[in-house]
Amino acid sequence: KARVISLIQMKGGVGKTTCAVNLAAYLAKEHKRKVLLIDFDPQTNSSLSLMSEDRWREWEEQHGTMADVLEVDHKRKSEEGFKLSDCIVPNVVPEIPGLDLIPSHLKLTFLDLDLAARPGRERIFGRKVEKVLHNYDLVLCDCPPNLMTATQNALYASDWYLVPMQPDFLSSIGLSLLQDRLGYLRKSLEFQIRCLGVVFSRVRRHIQFHQETMERLKSDKSFKRLYFFKTLIPENITLGEAPTEAKPINLYDSSAPGAEAFSNLAKEFLSRLEQ
Amino acid sequence: KARVISLIQMKGGVGKTTCAVNLAAYLAKEHKRKVLLIDFDPQTNSSLSLMSEDRWREWEEQHGTMADVLEVDHKRKSEEGFKLSDCIVPNVVPEIPGLDLIPSHLKLTFLDLDLAARPGRERIFGRKVEKVLHNYDLVLCDCPPNLMTATQNALYASDWYLVPMQPDFLSSIGLSLLQDRLGYLRKSLEFQIRCLGVVFSRVRRHIQFHQETMERLKSDKSFKRLYFFKTLIPENITLGEAPTEAKPINLYDSSAPGAEAFSNLAKEFLSRLEQ
Numbered sequence: 083k084a085r086v087i088s089l090i091q092m093k094g095g096v097g098k099t100t101c102a103v104n105l106a107a108y109l110a111k112e113h114k115r116k117v118l119l120i121d122f123d124p125q126t127n128s129s130l131s132l133m134s135e136d137r138w139r140e141w142e143e144q145h146g147t148m149a150d151v152l153e154v155d156h157k158r159k160s161e162e163g164f165k166l167s168d169c170i171v172p173n174v175v176p177e178i179p180g181l182d183l184i185p186s187h188l189k190l191t192f193l194d195l196d197l198a199a200r201p202g203r204e205r206i207f208g209r210k211v212e213k214v215l216h217n218y219d220l221v222l223c224d225c226p227p228n229l230m231t232a233t234q235n236a237l238y239a240s241d242w243y244l245v246p247m248q249p250d251f252l253s254s255i256g257l258s259l260l261q262d263r264l265g266y267l268r269k270s271l272e273f274q275i276r277c278l279g280v281v282f283s284r285v286r287r288h289i290q291f292h293q294e295t296m297e298r299l300k301s302d303k304s305f306k307r308l309y310f311f312k313t314l315i316p317e318n319i320t321l322g323e324a325p326t327e328a329k330p331i332n333l334y335d336s337s338a339p340g341a342e343a344f345s346n347l348a349k350e351f352l353s354r355l356e357q
Numbered sequence: 358k359a360r361v362i363s364l365i366q367m368k369g370g371v372g373k374t375t376c377a378v379n380l381a382a383y384l385a386k387e388h389k390r391k392v393l394l395i396d397f398d399p400q401t402n403s404s405l406s407l408m409s410e411d412r413w414r415e416w417e418e419q420h421g422t423m424a425d426v427l428e429v430d431h432k433r434k435s436e437e438g439f440k441l442s443d444c445i446v447p448n449v450v451p452e453i454p455g456l457d458l459i460p461s462h463l464k465l466t467f468l469d470l471d472l473a474a475r476p477g478r479e480r481i482f483g484r485k486v487e488k489v490l491h492n493y494d495l496v497l498c499d500c501p502p503n504l505m506t507a508t509q510n511a512l513y514a515s516d517w518y519l520v521p522m523q524p525d526f527l528s529s530i531g532l533s534l535l536q537d538r539l540g541y542l543r544k545s546l547e548f549q550i551r552c553l554g555v556v557f558s559r560v561r562r563h564i565q566f567h568q569e570t571m572e573r574l575k576s577d578k579s580f581k582r583l584y585f586f587k588t589l590i591p592e593n594i595t596l597g598e599a600p601t602e603a604k605p606i607n608l609y610d611s612s613a614p615g616a617e618a619f620s621n622l623a624k625e626f627l628s629r630l631e632q
């Protein structure tokens with residue numbers, strides 16, 4: 083049965099989507115894992131990093147998206163509920179046979195208010211994804227920059243969570259805030275989830291205060307039980323360009339510094355899971 | 358009476374907070390305007406860009422924050438509701454006499470669910486800020502990277518909104534999504550708000566596809582009624598360092614490229630308002 087890992091961080095723009103997409107691509111291509119990537123963000127960034135806008139429009143029209151899974155798109159509402167397997171895009175990137183995607187939809191923008199009165203609103207996804215877990219080794223959930231209903235659905239169904247973190251001042255404030263709010267959620271939703279670790283991303287090695295921030299966080303007593311991945315994802319513009327061609331970095335330019343970093347991250351990620 | 362402007366963008370990490378804080382600082386210091394900056398984001402990034410964590414903790418304990426204004430912090434709940442003026446930090450930065458701040462609180466993290474069943478949940482802030490508008494020339498609202506209840510409260514009370522936008526592929530997708538979802542909100546909440554414009558931020562002039570993205574957006578027919586500010590905010594690490602000393606850029610290092618950009622933005626911002 084697949085292990086489910088959510089990528090979460092309330093701070094925006096730190097590289098959650100970039101990590102989710104490229105990690106999934108290396109795990110599927112280089113490590114031959116069967117991976118399902120799930121886009122929980124109404125901005126559809128993971129989806130549009132792997133498929134063109136036209137292709138996404140066609141797929142959402144004919145097969146559906148996470149808006150159907152979370153039942154806020156009433157086009158396909160049926161009595162027994164929408165089947166999650168219907169909207170899985172198999173082999174979303176032809177060159178990477180083991181990578182499937184469930185795309186998102188901008189209708190998830192007001193999900194919290196749409197589902198506010200619904201009993202068990204944070205369990206809808208978990209119940210449905212359960213039915214397909216036996217088809218995969220790993221499920222990665224790309225979450226929006228908050229801890230609301232979409233992210234709660236992902237966390238409720240997850241075994242682990244991973245925290246991408248940019249080593250700058252405003253992002254580093256977010257780590258203790260995230261731990262605090264996750265503790266609150268864990269108590270209320272009673273889910274068992276463990277932290278797989280923190281991945282420093284968009285790192286500029288030559289900038290003094292990036293180094294200082296990483297040192298400070300690693301030596302901070304309140305984070306001593308957190309695992310900080312040794313692999314650092316550098317700021318590398320090629321990572322920002324790859325989505326324009328709907329390709330992960332290992333297809334767009336496997337010699338770029340960003341590509342090497344994700345190749346190392348995939349190895350470290352697997353060895354962390356196996357511990 | 359003050360004009361109210363919200364800085365909004367669903368995409369995370371594009372520079373909403375950096376724009377809100379530094380624009381407010383230039384408008385108050387160089388242009389002698391009386392400015393109230395309001396932090397709607399549970400990450401408290403605007404607050405901690407202008408006050409230290411210790412000072413923030415002391416203020417939230419004794420005077421309150423936006424969590425009190427939006428009535429999710431029950432320490433200070435009273436019959437007639439919490440008075441917004443009680444939690445305004447006057448002259449938050451001593452060297453800039455005209456700049457006041459209402460700090461945020463991490464208790465806003467689950468605001469949407471806390472207020473979901475409350476009648477008029479998106480008007481709570483507007484009713485309260487109305488009472489202090491005569492004390493200011495401008496009110497700037499720094500919003501979280503979503504369009505949920507906190508942002509709806511800001512929009513409902515605003516005359517204009519400003520969209521910071523990083524000229525990269527994933528951010529540029531967000532502009533049409535934002536316009537679409539704002540249209541939906543405007544119809545449902547019936548607020549009158551106009552777009553003051555789009556400010557390109559975190560721009561790297563030497564990167565080809567930043568130039569291409571800006572050209573593409575400006576010439577896109579669906580955005581022909583949008584105003585694109587001529588001032589570009591460059592990627593400038595000094596802007597990321599200034600918050601470590603709880604100072605806006607005009608105090609931290611007024612000769613930095615980021616400082617010059619915000620000086621120009623403040624001028625263009627005022628002339629846009631006066632049109």
Ligand SMILES: Nc1ncnc2c1ncn2[C@@H]1O[C@H](COP(=O)(O)OP(=O)(O)OP(=O)(O)O)[C@@H](O)[C@H]1O
Pocket residue numbers: 093094095096097098099100101123127225226227283284285315316317318319320321322323340367368369370502525526527528
């Ligand atoms: N290591 C990197 N080097 C260069 N650019 C990067 C890197 N990581 C991410 N980016 C770029 O920075 C922007 C933000 O990254 P991304 O969208 O992955 O972050 P996010 O945390 O998912 O954002 P959001 O909070 O909006 O979901 C994107 O344009 C992306 O292409």
Ligand SMILES: Nc1ncnc2c1ncn2[C@@H]1O[C@H](COP(=O)(O)OP(=O)(O)OP(=O)(O)O)[C@@H](O)[C@H]1O
Pocket residue numbers: 092093094095227250251252253368369370371372373374375376398402500501502558559560590591592593594595596597598615
């Ligand atoms: N022009 C710039 N040059 C360099 N760094 C910048 C610039 N603008 C913002 N930053 C840095 O990038 C990070 C993200 O910016 P900021 O927090 O202002 O964005 P935001 O849109 O408010 O993010 P969020 O979506 O989390 O609220 C911060 O660490 C900030 O210091």
Ligand SMILES: [Mg+2]
Pocket residue numbers: 098099100123127224225226
């Ligand atoms: Mg993302």
Ligand SMILES: [Mg+2]
Pocket residue numbers: 373374375398402499500501
């Ligand atoms: Mg912000």
